[in-house]
Amino acid sequence: MNADDLQRAVATTRTVLAAVRPAQLDNQTPCGSWTVCDLIIHMIDAPIFTAVVMETGDWANHSYDPIDPAVGDYLARYDAATSRLVAAFRTEGAGSKMVKMPVVGPLPGASLNTAATCDAFVHGWDLAKATGVPTDLDPEFATAVLYAIRPLVTEEMRGSEGKALFGLEVKVPLDASPADKLAGFLGRRP
Numbered sequence: 001m002n003a004d005d006l007q008r009a010v011a012t013t014r015t016v017l018a019a020v021r022p023a024q025l026d027n028q029t030p031c032g033s034w035t036v037c038d039l040i041i042h043m044i045d046a047p048i049f050t051a052v053v054m055e056t057g058d059w060a061n062h063s064y065d066p067i068d069p070a071v072g073d074y075l076a077r078y079d080a081a082t083s084r085l086v087a088a089f090r091t092e093g094a095g096s097k098m099v100k101m102p103v104v105g106p107l108p109g110a111s112l113n114t115a116a117t118c119d120a121f122v123h124g125w126d127l128a129k130a131t132g133v134p135t136d137l138d139p140e141f142a143t144a145v146l147y148a149i150r151p152l153v154t155e156e157m158r159g160s161e162g163k164a165l166f167g168l169e170v171k172v173p174l175d176a177s178p179a180d181k182l183a184g185f186l187g188r189r190p
Contacts, residue, residue, distance in 0.1 A: 001114040001148050003089040009117045009145070010047075010082040012138050013124030017043070018075055020131055029130040030188040032161050036130050043123050044077050047085035050116050054088035054109060058100045082120070089113050103165060104157075111152060118149040118186075125183050135179055135190065142178035146185060158187070 017040070025037040034042070053059050088094065095110040121142070128135045157165045167187020172180050180190035 001110075001117045001145070002095070003086055003113065005141075005144070005148075006089055006113055006117045006120065007086050008138070008141055009121035009124070010086065012141065013043070013120050013127065014075070014078065014082070016124045016127045016131070016133060016137070017078055019133060020074075020127065024131045027130045029126045030183070031126055036127065039123060039126055039130070040074050040078075043120075043127075044074065044081045046119060047078075047081040047116070050112065051081070051084040051088040053099050053101065053112065054085075054091070054094060054097070057097065059102050060100070085116060089116070114148045114152060118145050118182075121145050121179075122182060122186055122188075125179050126188065129183075129188075129190075135183070136177040137179045139178045142182050146178065146182040149182075150185070153186070161187075 020036060020040070025035065025040075027036045028034075029036060029039045031039060049059070089109065093109075095108065095113065097109040098106050099109060099112055100106050101112065121137070122145075124137055125135050128137065153166055158168050159166075161167060170184040170187060170189050172184035172190050176184070176190060183190055
């Protein structure tokens with residue numbers, strides 16, 4: 001995955017985010033402990049975190065003021081955060097730059113780009129599921145994201161929510177949409 005792929009994931013998810021109504025902020029998401037509001041906070045904070053990691057090389061340099069999406073324009077904040085993120089991956093040498101991440105340790109920027117792309121895309125799926133819009137997001141791209149993320153997710157990264165990066169894989173029907181297959185691989189129930 002590269003910065004163009006990341007931009008595509010961000011754009012897909014932005015479309016879903018733009019349709020969220022304030023009355024839906026308390027809806028439960030497929031991420032069991034998160035409401036739509038919590039998910040939006042993550043969708044803004046995670047890109048800022050990842051951009052700082054790419055800019056400085058170390059997650060320990062990350063600091064920010066958490067946002068409250070119930071106040072203000074969360075779509076504009078998402079746009080600002082994801083623009084910074086994509087710009088960080090467009091810098092020369094971003095793919096080969098080694099960065100320090102919590103839990104997984106050092107990894108090349110190319111792997112972090114794949115993880116960020118997957119995170120951006122699958123949270124669009126989470127948001128769609130939580131707000132009742134179709135989850136069959138960009139089928140061709142969903143297939144590419146699933147193919148790219150598979151080798152990066154190890155069994156050691158899986159476990160219960162809040163204790164692991166990913167849930168246990170959920171088996172989905174063979175005829176499920178590519179986005180549903182990606183969600184199932186990452187531990188969501190389509």
